[in-house]
Amino acid sequence: MADDKKRIDHPTGTETVGHEWDGIEELNTPLPRWWLWTFYITIAWGLAYTIFYPAWPMIRSATAGTLGWSSQGQLEGELKAAEAQRAPVLRAIAATPAEHLTGNPQLFQAAVEGGRAAFRVNCVQCHGSGATGSKGYPNLNDDDWLWGGDMGAIHHTLVDGVRNPDHEATRMSLMPAFGRDGILQPDQIQSLVAYVRTISHQRKPDAMALQGRDLFAANCAACHGPDGKGNRQFGAPNLTDGIWLYGGDEATLTETITNSRAGVMPRWGEKLDPVTVKMLAAYVYSLGGGEAKKVQTASR
Structure with missing residues (x-):
């Protein structure tokens, strides 16, 4: 029925497709030649690609292509060149x-x-x-x-x-667990903490720190040195600066002296x-x- 309604649109000279909606007709305008040739070329290029390069999926792999190229092979070549x-x-x-x-x-x-x-x-x-x-x-x-x-x-x-x-x-170094192993009592550990915080300029000298000084000399100076500046032969840190691996606050120092550290x-x-x-x-x-x-x- 639509073919019976086809006619030539006089203003444009183009045949209509025979459809009409509220007096509006659709023209059967042909595609531009350049567009058609571009479309044909892309089809030809796609077919050629599937011949020369990996393309069609198979059960375990894809077709290899006549050129033998693969992205994995290209990567391996680039890596070898870089090496x-x-x-x-x-x-x-x-x-x-x-x-x-x-x-x-x-x-x-x-x-x-x-x-x-x-x-x-x-x-x-x-x-x-x-x-x-x-x-x-x-x-x-x-x-x-x-x-x-x-x-x-x-x-x-x-x-x-x-x-x-x-x-x-x-x-290799090993710091004793002074509290866990019963080497020092809790009050002695607190005195030792006070002394360490004193030589690291976090606390003013007082009677507790003074007691800790003697404990430090008897238990810690062999590794950390008499002045607490550490000894690299044993991996013993400098206790007089502001740099702490685990922390220099009272609670952390108490934990360190009580149970030791062994990173x-x-x-x-x-x-x-x-x-x-x-x-x-x-x-x-x-x-x-x-x-x-x-x-x-x-x-x-």
């Missing part, structure tokens, strides 16, 4: 002792950048993304080092870890390759708390 580009630098870092890396600013900077990436993967879980640490996890940006902050000491700590009892070369750090020497560990040491050293002469890196 080949880094290989000379990695070989140079491997051949340089950790404590000598700072003598070569360009190589040191390359190690720092590699260590920065490794830190984000392996260390931020404990030390934080900015390496500022948290309660029980040291801030790596300051100058307060338990075991030493030069390149050699940092590398040693990373390789052998801290308090890994199954590893002979690990960093553990993994030995990365068995988890990461030697070059990556060395680059981690360079990055930690570069954060600002590294000791000895600093290297002026390219980023400064």
Whole structure:
């Protein structure tokens, strides 16, 4: 019936499709030639793509395509190219002792950048993304080092870890649990806390702190030193500054002296390759708390 109503629209010269709505007719205007050819080309391109590249899904995979290209293969090629580009630098870092890396600013900077990436993967879980640490996890940006902050000491700590009892070369120290093991009585511990807070400038000297001084000399000075400034040979912290690993308030110090602390750090020497560990040491050293002469890196 609609074909019977078809006619030529005189103003445009175009045939109508035979439909009418309230006197409005639809024109059968042909598509532009450029649009049609573009459509045909895209169809041809799509068919060609399915021939040359992976396209049609199969039961276990897709058709491979006549060119043999795959995104996985491209990624593997790019990774191999990147590894080949880094290989000379990695070989140079491997051949340089950790404590000598700072003598070569360009190589040191390359190690720092590699260590920065490794830190984000392996260390931020404990030390934080900015390496500022948290309660029980040291801030790596300051100058307060338990075991030493030069390149050699940092590398040693990373390789052998801290308090890994199954590893002979690990960093090892043991603070007695003075209260739990009955070495000191609660009132003695309170006197000792008062003395520690006095030498850390959190409390004014008084009679209780004076009693704690004698207790400190008898029980703590062997590791922390007679003046309380610590001893890196034992990983004993400096008690006279304002930097605390667990906290320097009265309650936290009481807990520390009563039950002791024994934080553990993994030995990365068995988890990461030697070059990556060395680059981690360079990055930690570069954060600002590294000791000895600093290297002026390219980023400064």
